Amino acid sequence: MSVLARVAFVAFLTITVGLSAAFGQDRNSITGFVFGENRAPLSRIYVELQTDLYSTVGRTQTSGAGMYSFRGLPSGQYVVKVLATGTNYEEQSIAVSLVPISVVAGRGSVAEQVDFYLKVRKTENPLAPPEVVFAQSVPEEAEKLYKAGLEALEKKDEATGYEKLKQSLEVFPDYFLALDRLGNEYLTKGYYQASFVLFT
Template sequence: MTSLKRIIFFLSLLLSFAAIADAQGRNSIEGRVVGPDGQGVLDVRVILKNTNLTDVGQDITDSQGNYRFQNLSDGVYYIEVLPLGTALEGKTLRVDLASFSRRAGGSSEIYRFDFQLHPIRPVEKPLPKKLAEALAFVQDVPPTARQKYKDAQKLLEKNKKEEAWAALRDSIEIFPDYYDALDLLGTEYLGAGHSNVAVPIFQQAVEANAKGWHSFYGLGSAYSLLNMRKDALPPLKKAIELNPYYAEGYLRLGAELAKEEGSYDEAVVIYEKAIKLEPIQAAEPYAALASIYSKQKKYKEAADALETYLKNAVDLKNPEPIKEKIKEFRKKAAGT
């Protein structure tokens, strides 16, 4: 089978205390993410961070490349565009909503920031031969079910999602244990925001194929987006157990573990493993590590992580606030 469409979003909303301090925030940020040809890029993960580089929201671009964040208080934010699983470069932009609001007399506004992404050389590596052989899964699929699956793939290439989903459902109706069709349909529903529908599909997929790491990852991601953390952790851990080379699996698991103080140390270990793998948007795990270390009052480690974040966030327009935060952490580490 052709390689499955990668799940491009993972990370549920991790609201920081700084971002929700003002419950009356009414500002919005919106925009488009387009490719070199000016066409919208579908399923790109866009993350909004505060000045502590803590996630305060995320969105996934639609078929036109649109994203949106609402109910934002005044302040400085960083918009990170992460086209994971593509051959496009990511981007980071610092925005200051406070300055706009002051000019507007404190009224709510909608601020627009568009991003055009450019190609980078793909760096994804195939799985090691032994692992690929271990994960291989072959089914005797009825020809009619296989044809429906192929039809769905062609429809997805034309962005005819509703028709593709119908073809996948027909394929599964013909052969209920059709792993490839289940995995692809679950991935599609997840990407469209239908996490509750994706859960039983992924459950059926992993019952059909106990080695289906991609569906375990999808199942964990769906539970995460439904705020079912206890249910999300086991399948996410199973996904990286089956495929220890899946960097995004570590990132998703690290984000879940980082939600609770009792699992901070485990989250750090997972993020460090993610950093060693490729492909990966290298700035993201360092920002997450800095956030965890600061909460643990490990200020030297937080400063080190932020310095590496700065080095890797090549599209950061204004690094000065991050530099100031590094200085702050250095002073706290020195006890001054």
């Protein structure tokens, strides 16, 4: 290939790539859907588009079908972030690369589909006391009376139920389950003094 031909070829490539960038760099798009539990589409959920440096480029809301879209985007690196404000879902982000690979003028664009499947936010109560596993060695007779009391209460026979629970406590005064159940029964009925004695 002669020098003149090489120069012409390089010039052609330069012009072609330049045209591709000019016509295609702002034709990129990112679209997708936002789903919740059981893959149900979520409407009116805010979706934010950020640069790779987390600078906000745009924000939109999902449609009734859970769809969002960002169009007319320059080539580059982006982060799509679902803002689950006001819902019980966790926020979620996905990085997206918009880099056209075509050098044909007018075809150097990228259309990415990015779908989100949100997870339900885990609720934790920092003020809740740690869970305690309570174990006791209970005399067999006390356990039988306790179970008989529960069966009577399930049958709405409160008099027999209370009596069996009290008998269970006579056999084993520190029987935690019997104390707790009888105390709660008294509390529900408004027998506050009797309940207080059992719980203390």
